Every structure is written in C-alpha cells, then in structure tokens.
Amino acid sequence: SAAEKGGHDYFMLKEIEEQPEALSNTLRGHFADGGVVLDEQRISEQDLRDINKVFVVACGTAYHSGLLAKYAIEHWCRIPVEVELASEFRYRDPVLGRDTLVVAISQSGETADTLEAVRHARTQHARVLAISNTNGSQIPRESDAVLYTHAGPEIGVAATKTFLAQIAANYLVGLALAQARGTKYTDELEHEFSELAAMPEAVRSVLETVPQVRELATRMCDAKAVLFLGRHVGYPVALEGALKLKELAYMHAEGFAAGELKHGPIALIEDGLPVVVQMPSAKGHSQLHAKLLSNIREIQARGARTVVIAEEGDEAVRPFADELIEIPAVPTLLQPLVSTVPLQVLAAEIARHRGYDVDKPRNLAKSVTVE
Ligand code: G6P
Numbered sequence: 001s002a003a004e005k006g007g008h009d010y011f012m013l014k015e016i017e018e019q020p021e022a023l024s025n026t027l028r029g030h031f032a033d034g035g036v037v038l039d040e041q042r043i044s045e046q047d048l049r050d051i052n053k054v055f056v057v058a059c060g061t062a063y064h065s066g067l068l069a070k071y072a073i074e075h076w077c078r079i080p081v082e083v084e085l086a087s088e089f090r091y092r093d094p095v096l097g098r099d100t101l102v103v104a105i106s107q108s109g110e111t112a113d114t115l116e117a118v119r120h121a122r123t124q125h126a127r128v129l130a131i132s133n134t135n136g137s138q139i140p141r142e143s144d145a146v147l148y149t150h151a152g153p154e155i156g157v158a159a160t161k162t163f164l165a166q167i168a169a170n171y172l173v174g175l176a177l178a179q180a181r182g183t184k185y186t187d188e189l190e191h192e193f194s195e196l197a198a199m200p201e202a203v204r205s206v207l208e209t210v211p212q213v214r215e216l217a218t219r220m221c222d223a224k225a226v227l228f229l230g231r232h233v234g235y236p237v238a239l240e241g242a243l244k245l246k247e248l249a250y251m252h253a254e255g256f257a258a259g260e261l262k263h264g265p266i267a268l269i270e271d272g273l274p275v276v277v278q279m280p281s282a283k284g285h286s287q288l289h290a291k292l293l294s295n296i297r298e299i300q301a302r303g304a305r306t307v308v309i310a311e312e313g314d315e316a317v318r319p320f321a322d323e324l325i326e327i328p329a330v331p332t333l334l335q336p337l338v339s340t341v342p343l344q345v346l347a348a349e350i351a352r353h354r355g356y357d358v359d360k361p362r363n364l365a366k367s368v369t370v371e
Contacts, residue, residue, distance in 0.1 A: 002286070008257040009189075009352065009358075010156070010348070010352070010357075010358040010359045011155040011156045011358075011359045012156035012158060012160060012248075012344075012348050012358050012359055013095055013345070013348060013358075015154055015155070015156050015160045015161045016160050016161070016207075016210075016341065016344050016345060016348070017019070017207060017210075018151075018159065018161050019151065019161045019164050019203050019207075019341065020200040020201070020203045020207075021152075021200070021202040022149075022150075022151035022152060022161035022162070022164060022165050023151075023161075023164055023168055023199055023200045023203060023337070024200045025149075025150040025151060025152070026149045026150055026151060026168045026169055026172075027168060027172075027193075027196055027199075027200075028150070028163040028363050029150075029280040030147065030169075030172050031172075031193050031250040031285065033190060034186040034190060035176075035179055035186070035189065036172050036173075036175050036176035036179060036189070038097055038129075038145050038146060038176065039146045039147055039148045039248060040140070040143075040145055040146040041145045042144045042145060043127050043129070043144050043145050044284065045180060046174075047127060048101075048177065048180035048181075049121050049181055049182075050099050050181050051079060051099055051100070051101045051127070051177065051180075051181075052080075052097075052099045052100075053079065053080055053082075053095075053099065053100045053101070054073055054079055054080070054081040054082070054100070054101045054102075054103060054177075055081075055083075055084060055089070055094065055096070055100065055102045055103070055121070056070065056081060056082070056083040056084070056102075056103045056105065056124075056170075057067050057081050057083075057085070057086040057089050057102060057103070057104050057105075057114060057117040057118075057121075058083075058085075058086055058106060059085060059086050059087065059106070059111050059113050059114055059159070059368070060159070060243070061107075061159040061162075061163050061240060061243065062105040062106055062107060062111075062114075062159070062163075062165075062166055063085055063086075063159055064163070064236045064237075064239050064240040064243070065105055065107075065163055065166035065167050065170055065236075066083045066103070066105050066166075066170070067083050067235070067236035067239070068167050068233055068236050068333075068336055069081065069083065069103065069105075069170035069171075069173070070082075070083050070172060071099035071232065071233050071333060071335050072170060072171050073170075073173070073174040073177065075222060075225065075333070076174050076175065076177075076178040076183060076184060076192075077174060077177045077178045077181055077183055078181075078183060079177065079181075080119065083111070084117075085113075086104070086111070086116070086117040087113040087371070089117040089120070090116060090117050090120035090121075093206065096124035096125070096126040096234070097120055097125060097126065097191035098125045098126070098127075100121070100124075100126040100127070101126065101127050101128075101129060101177075102117070102118065102121040102126045102127070102129070103128075103129050103130075103131065103170070103173060104117060104118045104121075104127045104128060104129070104130050104131070104139055104143065105131045105132075105166055105169075105170070105366075106130070106131070106132050106134065106136060106137075106139050107131070107133045107134070107149075107154065107159055107162040107166070108132070108134055108366065108367035109130070109132035109134040109137025109138055109139040109140055109313050110134070110137050110138050110139070110367050110369050111139070111367060111368055111369070111371045112368060112369050113368070113371055114139060114268065115139050115142070116275060116371060118130070118139055118142055118143060119142065122142070126143075127144050127145070128142070128143040128144050129143060129144065129145040129146070129147070129173060130142075130143035130145070130146045130147070131147050131148075131149065131155070131166060131169045131170065131173065132144075132146065132148060132149065132151045133148065133150070133151050133162045133165065134148075134326060135148060139353070146226075147169050147172060147173060149162060149165035149168075150165070151164075151165035152367075155359060156358065156359045157247075157359060157360055157361055157364050157365065157366045158244060158247050158248055158338075158344075158347070158348075158358075158361065160344050160363075163240065164203065164337055164340065165341065167336055167337055168196060168199070168310040170336070171192075171196060171333070172196075175189055175192055176319060177195070178277065181284070195330075195331050195334060196334065198330075199330065199334055199337050199338075200327045202330050202334075202337065202338050203337060203338055203341060205328050205341070206327050206328060206338040206341045207341065207344050209298070209326070209327070209345075210345055212325065213325065213342045213345040213346050213349065214345065214349045215322055216307070216325075216346065217346055217349030217350045217352075217353060218349075218353060220274055220307075220346070220350055221249070221306050221350045222353055223249065223251065223269075223272075223273070223274050224252070224273075225252040225253065225254075225273065226242070226245055226251060226252075226253045226273075226274045226275070226276060227242075227253070227254055227255075227256065227269075227273065227274070227275045227304075228241040228242045228254070228255040228256070228267065228275075228276045228277075228278075228343075229255075229256050229257075229258040229261065229275060229276070229277045229278065229292075229295065230252065230255070230258060230277070230278035231257060231258045231259060231278075231280060231288050231292060232280060232285065232288055232332070233280075233332065233333060233335055234258075234278030234280060234334050234335070234336075234339065235255070235257045235258075236278075236336065237278050237335075237336045237339050237340050237343065238256065238257075238276070238278055239255035240248055240255070240285065240340060241253075241255060241276060241340070241343035241347070242254050242255035243255075243345070244343060244344060244346075244347035244348075245346070245347045245350065245368075247293045247347070247361050247364060248347045248348055248350070248351035248358055248361050249347055249350040249351040249354055249356065250351075250354070250356065250361075250362070251350065258277070258291070258292055258295045259291070260338075261295055261298075261299070266298070266299070266302070269299050269302045269303065269304050270302075270303055270304075271303035271338070272303065272304075272305055273303070273304050273305065274304070274305045275299050275304040275305065275306055275307065276279075276307045276309065276346075277292065277295070277296055277306060277307065277308045277309065278292075278309050278335075278339055279292055279293075279308055279309060279310035279311065279314060279317055280292060280316075280332070280335070281311045281329060281332060281335065282311065282314055282316065283311075284329075284331065284332040284335075285332055287313050287359070289314075289316075293316060293320070296308065296317065296320040296321070297320050300320050300322070305322050306320060306321055306322045307321075307322065307323040307325070308321035308323065308325070309321070309323050309325045309327060309339050309342055309343075310324060310325075310326060310327070311326070311328070311329045312327065312328060312329060313329070314326075325342045327339055327341075327342070
C-alpha cells in the first residue's frame with residue numbers, strides 16, 4: 001500500500017529517503033571507548049596487526065562500495081588493497097595466506113559468488129571479515145569477523161540504503177585496521193569518526209535535491225544512452241550511477257574514469273548525449289577539480305548535455321553545467337555518501353517515467369544464490 005511505501009509510488013524512493021537513518025544505524029554502536037567495535041571478532045589483535053594485504057570481494061552494488069574501500073584503507077592503513085568481483089576471485093588462483101584479510105561485502109549475506117569466494121579464502125588460511133545487512137546469514141556465519149550494517153530491510157531490488165551503509169561500514173573496517181596497526185591514534189580516529197557521524201545530516205540535506213532530480217528525469221527519459229564520469233572516489237560513484245540506470249530503466253549506461261575519456265569514450269560523445277559528471281571538491285582536490293573542469297568543457301564543446309553534480313559554491317563549474325545539482329561540502333573520502341543520492345533518484349524516476357516497475361526490475365533478483 002501507499003502507506004507502506006511512505007506515501008511514495010514505490011519502495012525505492014522510501015528507502016532512498018531512509019538513508020540518513022540507515023547511515024546513523026550503521027555508525028551507532030560501532031565506535032566506543034575511542035575504538036571501532038565489530039559485531040563479531042574472532043581475529044586476534046596480533047593477527048590483525050600482521051595483515052599485509054587486503055582483498056575486497058563482492059558483487060553488483062556491493063562491489064562498487066568495495067571499490068571505495070580501497071581508497072580509504074590504503075590511505076589510512078598503508079596496506080595494499082585489491083578489489084575484485086567475487087565471481088572472478090577464486091577462479092584465478094589469487095595469492096592468499098594467513099596475513100591476508102578478505103573483506104566480503106554482501107547486503108543479503110547469501111550471494112553465492114561471494115560465499116564461494118569466502119570459502120576459497122578460508123581454505124587458503126586467509127582471515128575473512130564479512131560486512132552484511134542480514135544478521136545470521138551464511139556469509140557472516142562462515143567468517144572470522146563481522147560488521148553488520150543495520151540499515152533495516154531493503155525491499156527494492158536495486159540496493160540504495162544498504163549501499164550507503166556498506167560504504168560507512170568499509171570505512172569503519174579501515175579505521176579498525178588502522179588502529180590495530182597503529183597508523184591512526186585515538187584522537188585521529190575520533191576525528192575521522194566525528195566526520196562520519198556528521199554524514200547522516202549531510203545526506204538529509206542532499207535529499208533536498210529530490211524534486212530537482214525528479215524534474216530532470218522527465219527530460220532525460222528518452223535519451224538513447226547516458227554516460228557517467230568521475231575520478232578518484234567519484235569513479236565508483238559513476239559506475240554505480242550507470243548500473244542503477246541499466247538495472248531500473250533498461251537504458252544503455254556506462255561509467256568511466258574521467259581521465260580515460262581521451263583514451264576512447266570521447267568518441268561516443270554526440271549532440272545531445274547526456275553525460276553525468278561527478279565533480280571533486282575544488283578545495284578538497286583542486287588538481288582533480290581542474291582536470292574534470294577541462295573534461296566538461298571538452299565534452300560540452302562536442303555537443304554533450306552536461307549534468308554536473310558539484311559541491312555547493314563551486315562557481316567555476318557553472319558555465320559548463322547544462323544542469324547543476326548541488327551537494328553539500330564534505331571530506332573527499334565521504335563525498336560518495338552524498339553524491340550517489342541524486343543518481344539513485346535519477347535512475348528510479350527515469351524508470352518510472354518509462355513505465356517500469358522500479359522495485360522489481362525485470363530479470364533481476366534481490367539475492368542471487370546460484371553461481
Ligand atoms: C543482486 C542484486 C544487486 C546486488 C547484488 C549483490 O544482483 O540485484 O542489487 O548488488 O546481488 O548482493 P549482495 O546481497 O551480495 O550485496
């Protein structure tokens with residue numbers, strides 16, 4: 001009924017609006033006495049300290065959250081991190097051992113590809129840490145440590161609030177590792193945590209863009225294809241934006257690292273093609289900001305219709321944005337928590353205008369328990 005959907009036509013929009021709360025619930029209880037607390041922890045302090053390699057394995061949207069984990073964990077812990085699609089991981093005989101940590105991210109905790117990756121890692125004596133939204137599900141049950149996202153049940157097949165919760169969970173895992181290895185001390189951890197703790201409010205404020213994005217969707221629903229560009233943490237967000245549009249609106253969509261534009265994708269630019277660009281913060285990442293700016297000029301000059309997601313007060317980007325969606329200024333690593341939200345709304349609303357069932361896209365299942 002409409003009441004169950006919080007007054008919306010479909011659950012996904014309700015779940016998008018629940019993201020501030022989902023995020024608070026993920027953070028709540030995972031930080032105490034100046035340290036990160038997992039829900040289950042059977043890895044000794046010494047073993048955690050000895051970790052010298054991290055693999056993140058996941059599928060679909062969870063994989064995109066995993067791509068973000070790499071930026072945070074390498075930056076904070078100085079441990080090399082590889083992020084891999086769970087379905088590819090075990091079939092290529094990855095190098096694993098006792099000092100390897102495998103972080104398995106799965107909302108459902110039941111995805112067969114991810115579960116098999118976990119089992120493979122364990123046979124190779126790697127330690128496994130699960131991030132899941134489902135208490136007692138199979139992947140957490142077979143792992144050495146668990147962090148539950150507590151985002152609440154998600155009905156829409158396309159992941160939204162669990163994605164934001166996974167990003168926050170990844171960062172908590174990064175901080176836990178940094179703490180175990182001594183690369184971050186209590187006061188720095190507290191600072192990082194307070195920045196994270198401010199994010200539910202930032203997501204609440206980005207929800208104010210929903211009416212603007214819904215209106216934009218009415219003008220984009222006939223596009224032949226949509227490209228998404230981003231750099232650094234904006235790159236996984238671009239991939240996620242494209243995946244959402246494929247899943248829900250059955251439109252051809254691709255996400256690219258903006259630096260690759262000149263190595264191929266720019267050939268796709270033609271008159272009227274919508275290109276959604278994730279703009280890094282001018283203050284937080286001035287070099288990348290300048291590079292993206294020149295990308296936008298270039299594609300606009302070739303006829304693209306630029307839809308730019310940029311920090312409030314980013315005046316430099318205005319002349320090149322055919323459509324500007326403003327997001328609050330937040331620390332660089334945390335920008336995906338706000339910049340993903342308009343992309344979720346865009347995909348859902350384009351799908352709705354095209355007459356599709358937003359909560360149950362064709363051919364997809366909420367959790368895929370076959371390999
Ligand atoms: C399915 C869903 C996706 C999801 C993926 C991984 O394909 O349709 O939305 O991202 O599985 O799910 P998991 O439960 O492992 O996070």
